[in-house]
Amino acid sequence: MPEEILKVKNLSFKYDDKNILNDISFTLDVGDFVGILGPNGCGKTTLLKNINRWLKPHKGSIYVDGSNVFKLSVKDLAKRVATVPQDTSLEDISFTVEQVVAMGRNPHLKSFEHEHSKDMLIIEDCMKTMDVMHLRDKPINQLSGGERQRVLIARALAQQPTLLLLDEPTSHLDINYQWELLELLKNLCIKKSLTILIVLHDINLASMFCNKVILLKEHRIYKMGYLHEVINEQNIKEVFNMNVRVDYSNDQKRPVIIFLNLANEDAQSRPFERLHVICGGGEGERLLYYLSQRGYKVSTGVLNKGDTDWKVARLLGFTVVEEIPFSPITEEKAIENISYINESDAVILANIPFGFGNLKNLECINQLVAQKIIFILEEQDIENRDYTNGKAAKIYNHIKTRATVLNSMEELKKII
Known part of the structure; x- marks a missing residue:
């Protein structure tokens, strides 16, 4: 006892x-x-x-x-x-x-x-x-x-x-x-x-x-x-006099509350049900909170454990394709990431920097660029966020030809 x-x-x-x-x-x-x-x-x-x-x-x-x-x-x-x-x-x-x-x-x-x-x-x-x-x-x-x-x-x-x-x-x-x-x-x-x-x-x-x-x-x-x-x-x-949905679909099976006042009001206006978000380093934090408030089903990845966006996604009960800390994305995790991209109605690429460690995230989107609806949140030119000697910019710009580019969260909110 x-x-x-x-x-x-x-x-x-x-x-x-x-x-x-x-x-x-x-x-x-x-x-x-x-x-x-x-x-x-x-x-x-x-x-x-x-x-x-x-x-x-x-x-x-x-x-x-x-x-x-x-x-x-x-x-x-x-x-x-x-x-x-x-x-x-x-x-x-x-x-x-x-x-x-x-x-x-x-x-x-x-x-x-x-x-x-x-x-x-x-x-x-x-x-x-x-x-x-x-x-x-x-x-x-x-x-x-x-x-x-x-x-x-x-x-x-x-x-x-x-x-x-x-x-x-x-x-x-x-x-x-x-x-x-x-x-x-x-x-x-x-x-x-x-x-x-x-x-x-x-x-x-x-x-x-x-x-x-x-x-x-x-x-x-x-x-x-x-x-x-x-x-x-x-x-x-x-x-609390609040309308919420309690979700148990996260990895730890702990209850996560999703506020429904905004989500219910906008349910009919949501153009998608399931979204996959490519983010990292805290660049996706505002976006993830917004999508949660809107009531979207969200997956995200690949994120290193301990990353700011990993923490936010876990806190909100989102599905996360996760990699060990400070490790480049492995082929195994890239394949898992692609599966979630496939299952989503649309993909959102946040305004993140790219190095050789997370370059596979871009490659995952690029593999499905002709099949998926893609939104790019571009608040800064890719050339200022590319630390791969131009490799990321080349893939990014190819994706950009097939994507809808949004220059601010305000623009994104009008669509999503």
């Missing part, structure tokens, strides 16, 4: 006479990675602040590792629960990264006691875990938002907690940092048996990385459970 890390029982909280949390009850087991979802003002942040004792509930109880949090000393609580708040603005703080991470050892030290060799090893391990070791001597106020976020998580890990609370840690990060951060957190749950409770604003991100979710509505738990139990059309409609 799994070890219970957190138990919240009949928790209620008020600001003055206004109910913010009503009769909240749930448990988390060791290694759980649980996302809290819900509309603004439903009590997500307030729930975290009650669990870490920053706020005192009106009624109810909270247990961590079997201990009532309100009977623990500040230090003992900090050894069990660590928090990464939403606000990471540290412009006025000039501490180095190592000094900030070292603050996480304070609960384990006596007053005025300095870190010992054991503490320094823990600090270094936490910096390595969050990939900030190379920044150890850099002032934290000189870091990017994504780097600061990783430092603050490293500080929290230095407390050696059993429960980590995070409040929307991805809200100001681009897709690369969001993915990297949540991947790191997921690995902590798996490899170090850490239990994580995280507030997220993106349902698809929660579905991609969490193993369970809590849906809050009107200050109560509307539903909690495994992804397939919670993320469905009816629950999303009830909680």
